[in-house]
Amino acid sequence: MAEELGGIGVQDDRLVVVGGGQAAFALIARLRALKDSRPITLISDEPSLPYQRPPLSKKYLLREMTLDRLQYRPESWYAEQAIDLRLATRVTAIDRAAKSVILSDGTRLSYHTLALATGATPRHLADSVGGALDGVFTLRDFGDADRLAEAMRPGRRVLIIGGGYIGLEAAAVARTLGLEVTLIEMADRIVQRVAASATSDILRALHLSRGVDLREGTGLTHLVEKDGRVVGAELSDGTTIDVDLVIVGIGVSANDRIAHDAGIETANGVIVDIHGRSSDPSVFAMGDCAVLPFADMLIRLESVQNAVDQAEAIAATIGGTPTPYHPKPWFWSDQYDVKLQIAGFGLGHDETITRAGQRPGSASVWYYRQGRLIAVDAINDAKAYVVGKKLIEMGATPDKAAIENPATDLKALLVA
Structure with a gap:
């Protein structure tokens, strides 16, 4: 053929x-x-x-x-x-x-x-803390998702280990399905590795409002087992909680x-x-x-x-036409009815500006490194995402006061 x-x-x-x-x-x-x-x-x-x-x-x-x-x-x-x-x-x-x-x-x-x-x-929990027990899940392929979906039944208690985007998305799904959710993050705040504290604050408030027991600065000491299955977890804050399943989201x-x-x-x-x-x-x-x-x-x-x-x-x-690749990163995460859209790459930022959106619950966080715009997190704010993405790709950094002012027409910044 x-x-x-x-x-x-x-x-x-x-x-x-x-x-x-x-x-x-x-x-x-x-x-x-x-x-x-x-x-x-x-x-x-x-x-x-x-x-x-x-x-x-x-x-x-x-x-x-x-x-x-x-x-x-x-x-x-x-x-x-x-x-x-x-x-x-x-x-x-x-x-x-x-x-x-x-x-x-x-x-x-x-x-x-x-x-x-x-x-x-996905990285797995060590066997020494209970990583091999029945009821402990990671999520990489459709087989993992099938097994996890079967286990995520209303009323069950789930412990999510890791407050990155995978962990937060799993928490949103679990709460939507009617599970009781505890999420622990060893770092001082959720999504600390990939997002500014302002974005962490917005996502933390979102999950707390949906009934997630979210514990930052908290790790896992070990899982409690009965007949080879996880039934509880001892946490680094000294508490022990009952759990029916565990989702591990500690990176890849x-x-x-x-x-x-x-x-x-x-x-x-x-x-x-x-x-x-x-x-x-x-x-x-x-x-x-x-x-x-x-x-x-x-x-x-x-x-x-x-x-x-x-x-x-x-x-x-x-195919014979050497073509260099220069990344123009963008990402997204869906949690409940919130869409987080990310343009650029915020690693190494030294300043952020938070801008209120035009609709209730919308906002954006703008990242700068040495005075230059490098990334935007847009929470239910498609306009901020689209404009921020274009500005970053253009290499343009508009006046910070204009970004911070909610009355500024963002689209006008593209022709300024």
């Missing part, structure tokens, strides 16, 4: 893509849109066709979306595009000298170009093991240049598993935007 696609590509030019998420799909879809007919094999350790993951902690967990709606394309699309799908299959090793990957069934598959889109894996680790073992440079992710190339020029990495240059730093960006944009730039490079 590859011949029917036209364009460039010969049989010894095989691209092997490892992963079944957003970045992997964006790469192969873009290559075929560019009329690149090279042989492509996509290998995913999951049994499902490639699917989007953000709704797993939101609408899918609420059973408002089904798996087939999460899948990017039906199976027929892959056949039409001459994509060789290898599902429920792991890559166990990369043989760089032979330019081949070794699969979980022991077979080898040769490549001309290798693209790693292996994502990240990049899936870079096969790259590391092959001698490719890694640092909690595969280190790549502006073209997505690793230290091996035949191997690219993208999405959550990639460490990329941004604003004189090396960072990982865990977002749909990064996965898609980076993969599409890499597709152009693989």
Whole structure:
């Protein structure tokens, strides 16, 4: 079928893509849109066709979306595009000298170009504190979400460990479903790693108003078990609470093991240049598993935007048009009836301004570093998000007093 696609590509030019998420799909879809007919094999350790993951902690967990709606394309699309799908299959090793990957069934598959889109894996609680007990959950794939949805029954008591966005989204779903929720965060405040204190304050008030027992500066000492199942938790504040299930949201680790073992440079992710190339020029990495240059730093960006944009730039490079990738980050989080939209990347900010929105409950937090606008958090405020995103992409920093003044027409700042 590859011949029917036209364009460039010969049989010894095989691209092997490892992963079944957003970045992997964006790469192969873009290559075929560019009329690149090279042989492509996509290998995913999951049994499902490639699917989007953000709704797993939101609408899918609420059973408002089904798996087939999460899948990017039906199976027929892959056949039409001459994509060789290898599902429920792991890559166990990369043989760089032979330019081949070794699969979980022991077979080898040769490549001309290798693209790693292996994502990240949630960190687990140590067995010594009860991490292996029944009733303890993490959330990475649809199987995790299915098991968790079955356990999240009205009236049950859930402990959520971690006050990042995954933990907060899980708390919102649990309260919506009628569970009693305790959320603990070891740091001084929720979302401390990724958001300013003003945004933490807004989200804290939101969850407290919905009945979440939210405890900051509080960690887990150990889980209490009965017959191999979690029934309680002893917390660092000295209290012991009864629980029926535990959701762990304490961050993720990049899936870079096969790259590391092959001698490719890694640092909690595969280190790549502006073209997505690793230290091996035949191997690219993208999405959550990639460490990329941004604003004189090396960072990982865990977002749909990064996965898609980076993969599409890499597709152009693989297709013969070297295309540097310069991230323009944006993120979002849905909690209850609140939509948090984030433009830019607030790491290293030294000042923030909070602006009241035009509607009740709306607000925005504007981040600055050395006087320059670098990020905006918009809470139920689409206009602040859209304008802030455009200003950041333009490299523009409007007068701070104008931003702070709720009477300012934000759109006018784009032409000022």
